[in-house]
Amino acid sequence: MARDLIGCLLVVDHPDGRAALRLVETEAYRGALDPGSHGYRGPRPRNQSMFGPPGRLYVYLSYGVHFCANVVCGPEGVSEAVLLRAGEPVAGVDAIRARRGIESDRLLASGPGRLTQALGITREHDGASLLRGGSMWCARDELTQRFQETGISQTKRIGLGAGRGDELPWRFVVAGHPFASRTR
DNA sequence: CAGAAGATCTGC
DNA sequence: CAGATCTTCTGC
Numbered sequence: 001m002a003r004d005l006i007g008c009l010l011v012v013d014h015p016d017g018r019a020a021l022r023l024v025e026t027e028a029y030r031g032a033l034d035p036g037s038h039g040y041r042g043p044r045p046r047n048q049s050m051f052g053p054p055g056r057l058y059v060y061l062s063y064g065v066h067f068c069a070n071v072v073c074g075p076e077g078v079s080e081a082v083l084l085r086a087g088e089p090v091a092g093v094d095a096i097r098a099r100r101g102i103e104s105d106r107l108l109a110s111g112p113g114r115l116t117q118a119l120g121i122t123r124e125h126d127g128a129s130l131l132r133g134g135s136m137w138c139a140r141d142e143l144t145q146r147f148q149e150t151g152i153s154q155t156k157r158i159g160l161g162a163g164r165g166d167e168l169p170w171r172f173v174v175a176g177h178p179f180a181s182r183t184r
Numbered sequence: 185c186a187g188a189a190g191a192t193c194t195g196c
Numbered sequence: 197c198a199g200a201t202c203t204t205c206t207g208c
Contacts, residue, residue, distance in 0.1 A: 027191070036191070038204090046203060064201035066192050083191060113192050159191050 002028035002082040007147025013135040021087030028170040031079035036165035039079025049127040050079040059126040066113025088179040111181040151175040
C-alpha cells in the first residue's frame, strides 16, 4: 500500500483554497508486526485512529513540535498505516507557501512535518476520512502511472532506532526526486 | 513517579 | 548542533 500511494495526489480543501501534493515518499508501518509502529504495543489515547477503519488519517505530534500524517490501511483493529513523508505541490501553491512561510520550492513538503504544515493538517484532522464526501482525499491522474513506472527506490525507514525494525526496507521514494526528503 | 527517547525541523 | 516540548515507555 505504501508503494501504491507513490505518484497519487493528496488533495485538501481548506477554507483558504484547495491544495494538492503529488506523493513522492512514503513509509509502511505494520502495527503489531512492527516494533517501529506506534501500534506495536496496542491502542493508546494517541493512536486510537490507527485501530479504526481504513481510509482515515492518523495524525500525531512528533517531538512535541511537528504533526505527521498517516493513511490507515488495515481493517478495523489492525493498526497498519502509511506515513506520508514528502510530496510535490501541484495545486494551491500560494496557500502552501503562505502556511510554510518560506520561499524555496523544494522544501515546501519534503519531510513529514513539512508536508502536514503545507496542507494545514493538524491533530484536529486525526481520524478524518479520505473517502467520498470529505474535505480531503487521494486521487490518481494520468501521471500517477508514470510515477509508478519511473523507478521507485526502496530503502530503510528514516529516524528509527536500532531494534525497532530499522533494517526493514519499507520506505518508498521516487528515485532521485528533488522533492523527496533528505536521507540524513 | 521521574527520566529518557522518540516515525522532526529550524535557526544559530 | 542544540532546542522546542508532547506522548509513551522503563526503571526504581
